[in-house]
Amino acid sequence: VSGGARAMVAAAFGLSLDSPEVEPLRQEFLDRYQEHCAVLSRPYDGIPELLAAIEKAGLIWGVVTNKPVRFAEPIMQRLGYAERSRVLVCPDHVTRSKPDPEPLLLACSQLGIDPSRVLFIGDDLRDIESGRDAGTKTAAVRYGYIHPE
Structure with a gap:
């Protein structure tokens, strides 16, 4: 999903980008992502x-x-x-x-x-x-x- 974490969270939860629910979910996502961001990261083929x-x-x-x-x-x-x-x-x-x-x-x-x-x-x-x-x-x-x- 392009557009950063805000767009990703909105899409995942079926919310509009301007929904007040997006920001707390985005922050929780980023906190969890920081803990695990490198675990499954792989370079693209080639x-x-x-x-x-x-x-x-x-x-x-x-x-x-x-x-x-x-x-x-x-x-x-x-x-x-x-x-x-x-x-x-x-x-x-x-x-x-x-x-x-x-x-x-x-x-x-x-x-x-x-x-x-x-x-x-x-x-x-x-x-x-x-x-x-x-x-x-x-x-x-x-x-x-x-x-x-």
């Missing part, structure tokens, strides 16, 4: 091989996510990516999240790389918009939150 090929080519990579750092860091650790990734940018690090280009521009700045030399790969339209507006090259994967239309 990602470990892709990252190995990127590293073998002497290139660097990083992660720009709309997932808060309290979830992103344990997942990165669990997958063995925390030590390999050169940058991790979460909403906690910026004032505006994707689709705004700010998170990508921060990652590029931290890496000392001009955005025009970056390929940003995403699984959501927000990723593609963020990459385009930051001046990176973009690519969309066919899984995640990308819809055929």
